[in-house]
Amino acid sequence: MNRRRFFFFTLTLLSSLRAARSSPLGKAIYIQPLGDALPEEDVSLVVLALRELYGMDVRLLSRTPLPQAAYYPAGRRYRAERLLDYLAPRLPSDGERILGLTAADISTTKGKVYDWGVLGLGSMDGAAGVLSAFRCHKKSRGAEHARQRLAKVAVHEMGHTLGLPHCATGGCLMHDGEGSVLTTDTEYDLCSRCRARLASEGRPIPPSPKIPWPHP
Numbered sequence: 001m002n003r004r005r006f007f008f009f010t011l012t013l014l015s016s017l018r019a020a021r022s023s024p025l026g027k028a029i030y031i032q033p034l035g036d037a038l039p040e041e042d043v044s045l046v047v048l049a050l051r052e053l054y055g056m057d058v059r060l061l062s063r064t065p066l067p068q069a070a071y072y073p074a075g076r077r078y079r080a081e082r083l084l085d086y087l088a089p090r091l092p093s094d095g096e097r098i099l100g101l102t103a104a105d106i107s108t109t110k111g112k113v114y115d116w117g118v119l120g121l122g123s124m125d126g127a128a129g130v131l132s133a134f135r136c137h138k139k140s141r142g143a144e145h146a147r148q149r150l151a152k153v154a155v156h157e158m159g160h161t162l163g164l165p166h167c168a169t170g171g172c173l174m175h176d177g178e179g180s181v182l183t184t185d186t187e188y189d190l191c192s193r194c195r196a197r198l199a200s201e202g203r204p205i206p207p208s209p210k211i212p213w214p215h216p
Contacts, residue, residue, distance in 0.1 A: 027096035029056045029158070032087060033063040037103035042133055042147050045212060046101060049151035050158055052209040053190065059095075066104060072115065077105035080121035080130055087128040097161050099154060100130040119153045119181060122160030129157040135181045148213040149184045162203060164194055171216070186216050
C-alpha cells in the first residue's frame with residue numbers, strides 16, 4: 001500500500017468509527033463501485049465526504065461489473081436510470097440508501113434529448129443514486145481535482161435521495177450543475193437553507209464538518 005492509499009484508508013477508517021458511534025439516519029448508506037476502472041482513492045474520498053458532510057454510517061460494498069443491460073450502444077455509455085433500477089434491489093436489508101460509483105460515462109433523458117450525458121442521477125427521496133467520474137476529468141487540473149469534483153457530486157446526488165431539490169444559493173453543493181462540471185469548482189458546503197430543510201425532516205447533519213476539499 002503506497003503512502004497516498006494509506007492516507008485515504010486511515011481517514012476513511014477514523015471517519016467510519018466516528019459515524020458508527022452516532023448516525024442521524026437509522027440505517028446505513030451503501031456505496032457500490034461499478035466496474036474496475038475507478039481508482040480506490042476516488043471511492044475513498046466519496047465515502048469520506050458523505051460521512052463528514054452528512055454524518056452518515058457509510059459502508060462499502062465489493063466491486064461488481066457494470067450491468068450490460070444498462071449499456072446504450074448508440075451513445076457508447078450507460079443509461080443512468082437503468083443503473084438505478086439495477087442498484088435499488090442490491091440495497092442490503094440494513095441499508096437506507098445505495099449509491100453507485102463508476103468511471104464509465106452515463107446519460108439520461110433531458111427534455112427532447114434522449115441521450116444527455118450527466119455527472120450523476122439520484123432518485124428524489126428514493127433509495128438509489130449513481131454518479132460517474134467520466135466528466136469530472138474535463139478541464140480538470142489533475143487527478144486530485146477530478147476526485148474532489150466526484151466527491152462533491154456524491155454529496156449532491158445523495159442530497160437528492162434525501163429529498164433535497166436543486167438550490168439557488170451560490171456555493172451550495174445542491175446547486176444545479178446546468179450540464180457543466182465546472183460549477184462544482186465554485187461549490188464547497190451545503191447551505192443553511194438545505195441544512196434547515198434536512199433538520200426539519202428529522203435528518204440533522206454535522207454543523208461543522210471537516211470538508212475534504214479546499215475552499216474555492
